[in-house]
Amino acid sequence: MRALDEAELLSLWESGQTRHPIDRALLLCAWARPDVAPERFAQLPLGVVNAGLLRMRAALFGAHVEVQLDCEHCGEHLELALDIGELLAGASAQDERADVALQGFRFRVPHSRDLAALAHETDAQAAALRLLERCCVARPDAPATLADVLSEAEEQLEAADPLADLRLSVACEACGQPTQASLDAGDLLWGDVQQHARGLLGQVHSLAQAYGWTEGEVFALSPVRRAAYLDLVRD
Ligand SMILES: [Zn+2]
Secondary structure, eight states, X not given: OOOOOHHHHHHHHHHHTTSOHHXXXXXXXXXHOTTSOGXXXXXXXXXXXXXXXXXXXXXXXXXXXXXXXXXXTTOXXXXXXXXXXXXXXXXXXXXXXXXXXXXXXXXXXXXXXHHHHHTTOOOHHHHHHHHHHHHEEEOOSSOOXXXXXXXXXXXXXXXXXXXXXXXXXXXXXXXXXXXXXXXXXXXXXXXXXXXXXHHHHHHHHHHHHHHOOOHHHHHHSOHHHHHHHHHHHHO
């Protein structure tokens, strides 16, 4: 992954601001994976996109992740600490995933383009069937329907691309029941980019106001000098 300097981080933030979260994840992924042609991102398996986003998050902002959730059973607020290295352990280094063959059907793993196509579907069951329909690349001659194989196909597609859906089952500290925690790699990384971009804008704002410096002049200062000037401005 290429390093991201402050001016680039700001321009990444600027171009991501107005995008839909799916497009934004692909924009971030394009930074994480300069080896992949931009037009290919929407057709990469979701697990490959997520792995790229998580690696970029670890490289830029560290591997430690905190997930907040409420227990599905008792409502207890839970905080979960995750390590990106552990999430990525065993992740395939390849960008391709094997198709799933089931009762004469053949399915490819889902891509970002599939998620975008389903973004307005509000019924979970209908969305799951439409997704399977999109991913179906071969059908049996027999009159079997997609609904017959839905749950088994979902299970096998998940096994074929485990990072596509970052869900973990955690035991609640209060009631001991298992509850589902989920992590959206695009949202996670975008949240950090946004927070750091706002921090940088705040620094430029303070120093521009005090000394009349431009953004470029502020970014050209060494971190030590910039911190020292910011201290003086605040005093
Ligand atoms: Zn609970």
